[in-house]
Amino acid sequence: MTEIHENNFLFNTWYFIGTSKEIKLGKMKRKVIADQPLVVGRRKNGSIFIMRDICPHRAAPLSEGCIIGNTVECPYHGWRFDVDSGVCKLIPSLTEDQKFNSERISVPTYITKEQDNLIWVYLANDNNFTNKPYIQPYNLPFSTKNAIIDYSCVLECNIDHAVIGLIDPAHGPYVHKQWWWRSPKKIHDKVKHFEPFLFGFTMKPHPPSSNSFAYKLLGGKPLTEIVFQIPGFRTEEIKIGKKTLLSITIVTPISESKTEIRQIFFTDLNIIKILSPLLKIFTRKFIHQDANIIKLQQLGLAYNPKMMLIDDANTQAKWYYAIKKEWNDCIKKGREFQNPVKATTLKWRT
Ligand code: FES
Numbered sequence: 001m002t003e004i005h006e007n008n009f010l011f012n013t014w015y016f017i018g019t020s021k022e023i024k025l026g027k028m029k030r031k032v033i034a035d036q037p038l039v040v041g042r043r044k045n046g047s048i049f050i051m052r053d054i055c056p057h058r059a060a061p062l063s064e065g066c067i068i069g070n071t072v073e074c075p076y077h078g079w080r081f082d083v084d085s086g087v088c089k090l091i092p093s094l095t096e097d098q099k100f101n102s103e104r105i106s107v108p109t110y111i112t113k114e115q116d117n118l119i120w121v122y123l124a125n126d127n128n129f130t131n132k133p134y135i136q137p138y139n140l141p142f143s144t145k146n147a148i149i150d151y152s153c154v155l156e157c158n159i160d161h162a163v164i165g166l167i168d169p170a171h172g173p174y175v176h177k178q179w180w181w182r183s184p185k186k187i188h189d190k191v192k193h194f195e196p197f198l199f200g201f202t203m204k205p206h207p208p209s210s211n212s213f214a215y216k217l218l219g220g221k222p223l224t225e226i227v228f229q230i231p232g233f234r235t236e237e238i239k240i241g242k243k244t245l246l247s248i249t250i251v252t253p254i255s256e257s258k259t260e261i262r263q264i265f266f267t268d269l270n271i272i273k274i275l276s277p278l279l280k281i282f283t284r285k286f287i288h289q290d291a292n293i294i295k296l297q298q299l300g301l302a303y304n305p306k307m308m309l310i311d312d313a314n315t316q317a318k319w320y321y322a323i324k325k326e327w328n329d330c331i332k333k334g335r336e337f338q339n340p341v342k343a344t345t346l347k348w349r350t
């Protein structure tokens with residue numbers, strides 16, 4: 001039995017902003033991650049920039065302004081900030097003889113990376129969240145320009161409960177009870193092999209659950225590999241011959257009590273593309289079932305009870321806490337990350 005640890009955001013790591021498609025040329029969007037309000041924009045040359053979404057003058061959101069050349073213009077009094085350095089380049093209200101140097105003022109800018117059709121931001125734990133990354137965002141095994149499904153929903157919980165919900169195998173037959181997925185009656189024993197992998201762990205390729213009708217629709221002999229990485233990133237890669245269906249689930253903390261869950265599917269399988277309207281309905285239903293149980297869980301959490309993590313079905317949750325702890329530790333001590341996960345076989349009934 002392990003107790004749940006208190007919540008804290010992980011820093012010195014990459015957080016998911018959105019898909020490349022989402023941030024259009026010359027446009028900006030607001031995004032709050034780990035209590036940091038961010039403005040994400042795409043320069044006219046196509047590259048992404050990220051700055052703090054609070055104007056240092058009177059706190060208006062820069063995301064509501066516009067991009068002019070290499071600057072962002074605040075919607076309130078038109079101050080302009082360089083998108084690379086964050087330095088204030090113009091204060092329109094100043095008269096010719098007022099010698100105030102606008103360059104003394106700046107907005108924090110963030111390190112960003114766009115790869116595999118996804119956009120990431122690096123949040124460091126220095127004051128302006130911008131020190132040099134130790135690591136790079138996880139490389140996807142597969143991606144396409146357009147996701148066949150891209151669905152997002154806000155969970156009323158902190159990041160830890162969201163992650164544990166995501167990697168918890170035991171709730172499936174109870175929370176996701178439907179004829180096309182699993183029911184408690186069809187529960188059977190599962191044996192899965194796990195290994196440490198980068199900043200998380202992987203469940204080695206295995207044929208997906210034979211009791212799931214949804215998988216049968218795929219045809220062929222699919223092989224699934226699941227990868228989990230902190231802060232809250234999970235991929236499920238299903239390979240059928242040379243074709244791939246990649247399911248990406250990302251939970252991103254918005255605040256201590258709100259977490260975004262994002263479900264994206266990339267595929268080159270025509271049958272899945274054809275079935276995508278149906279898959280969209282299933283995805284929505286699935287995520288809403290999770291969101292609903294998490295909302296109900298808050299009724300208990302409000303009383304700050306002790307909780308349990310028991311046996312193999314909760315081992316991934318224990319690993320999550322151990323990885324998180326190791327991450328904070330190795331950064332504090334300035335040493336290499338040592339993945340606490342040991343290769344092991346876990347058994348449970350779902
Ligand atoms: S609040 Fe941004 S320019 Fe005044």
Ligand SMILES: [Fe+2]
Nearest residue numbers: 165175176290
């Ligand atoms: Fe779930």
